[in-house]
Amino acid sequence: MNFCKMHGLGNDFIVIENLQGNLSLDKFQIVSICDRRYGIGADGVMIVNSSETCDIKMSFFNSDGSEVEMCGNGIRCFAKYVYDKDIVKKNPIDIETLAGIKTTFLEIQNSKVIKVQVDMGTPIFESQKIPIDNSKERAIDEKVEFNDHLIDFSAISMGNPHVVIFVDDLDNYPIKKIGPFIENHSLFPKKTNVNFVQIIDNENIRVVTWERGAGLTLACGTGTCASVAIANYKGFVKKKVNASLPGGNLLIEIKDTIYMTGEAVTVFEGIIE
Numbered sequence: 001m002n003f004c005k006m007h008g009l010g011n012d013f014i015v016i017e018n019l020q021g022n023l024s025l026d027k028f029q030i031v032s033i034c035d036r037r038y039g040i041g042a043d044g045v046m047i048v049n050s051s052e053t054c055d056i057k058m059s060f061f062n063s064d065g066s067e068v069e070m071c072g073n074g075i076r077c078f079a080k081y082v083y084d085k086d087i088v089k090k091n092p093i094d095i096e097t098l099a100g101i102k103t104t105f106l107e108i109q110n111s112k113v114i115k116v117q118v119d120m121g122t123p124i125f126e127s128q129k130i131p132i133d134n135s136k137e138r139a140i141d142e143k144v145e146f147n148d149h150l151i152d153f154s155a156i157s158m159g160n161p162h163v164v165i166f167v168d169d170l171d172n173y174p175i176k177k178i179g180p181f182i183e184n185h186s187l188f189p190k191k192t193n194v195n196f197v198q199i200i201d202n203e204n205i206r207v208v209t210w211e212r213g214a215g216l217t218l219a220c221g222t223g224t225c226a227s228v229a230i231a232n233y234k235g236f237v238k239k240k241v242n243a244s245l246p247g248g249n250l251l252i253e254i255k256d257t258i259y260m261t262g263e264a265v266t267v268f269e270g271i272i273e
C-alpha cells in the first residue's frame with residue numbers, strides 16, 4: 001500500500017488513497033502505522049475517498065485509531081496532496097468531511113501547493129452540540145476542579161470539540177497533567193481537545209494543544225480557530241490574529257466564517273507492507 005507522509009506545522013499525517021473504495025484499515029492498523037518507533041509515525045491518518053457531493057472526501061483518524069470529524073492542519077495537507085497528485089486539479093477545492101464541506105484555497109508555486117487557506121466554517125457555541133454535559137446554553141467561563149484547584153475554561157466546537165484555557169505563562173503551565181484530565185473528563189461525552197492559550201496582545205496569541213486521541217502535538221488548526229473564536233468573543237483579540245504554535249504560525253481571520261491560513265508540506269513517500 002502506497003502512503004505519503006505530510007505535515008502542517010509539525011502536526012504530521014499519513015495520507016493513503018482509497019479512490020476505488022476497497023481499502024479498510026482497522027483500529028489496530030491505524031495505531032500501528034502511527035507508532036513513532038515501530039511504524040511510520042504520525043499524529044493521524046487521512047484517507048482520500050471519492051465523494052458523491054464534493055470534489056473529494058477526507059476521512060480522518062487520530063493516532064489512537066478513533067475516527068473524528070475534522071482536522072485543520074490535516075485538511076491543508078489533504079488539499080495539497082490531491083492537487084499535487086492530479087487527483088483534483090482545480091482551485092479552490094471543496095472537501096467533504098464529517099464536519100461538513102470545507103473549501104480550500106491553494107497558493108501554488110512551481111505547480112505545487114505551498115500554502116492553503118481553509119474556510120473552516122462557523123464556530124458552534126451551543127453546549128449540546130459541542131457536546132458538553134452542561135445545563136447552560138453556552139459553556140463560556142465554566143470551572144472544573146483539578147487537585148483542589150478550580151480551572152476556568154470555555155468550550156466550543158469547530159466541528160470537533162474544543163476546550164480553551166487562558167493562561168498567563170504557557171511555558172510553565174502543567175499542560176501534560178491537565179490536558180489528559182480534561183480530555184477524558186465526564187463532562188465531555190465525546191472527549192475533547194484542550195487548548196492552552198496565552199494572549200500576547202490583541203493581534204497575537206500563543207497556543208499549545210493537547211489533542212483528543214493524539215496527546216500533545218506541535219500544532220492544531222481547529223484548536224487555534226477555536227482559541228481565536230473564544231478570545232474574540234471575550235474581547236481579548238481582534239478579528240485577525242497571528243497564532244504562534246510550537247510548530248509554526250497560523251493566520252486566523254474571523255469574517256462571516258473563520259478562515260485559517262498556513263503551510264502544507266510533503267515529507268516523503270513509501271510503501272507499507
Ligand SMILES: N[C@@H](CCC[C@H](N)C(=O)O)C(=O)O
Pocket residue numbers: 011044062068069070071072073074160161193211212213214217219220221222223
Ligand atoms: N490536529 C488537528 C485536529 C485532529 C483531530 C482532533 N485530535 C480531534 O480528535 O478532534 C487539527 O489541526 O485541527
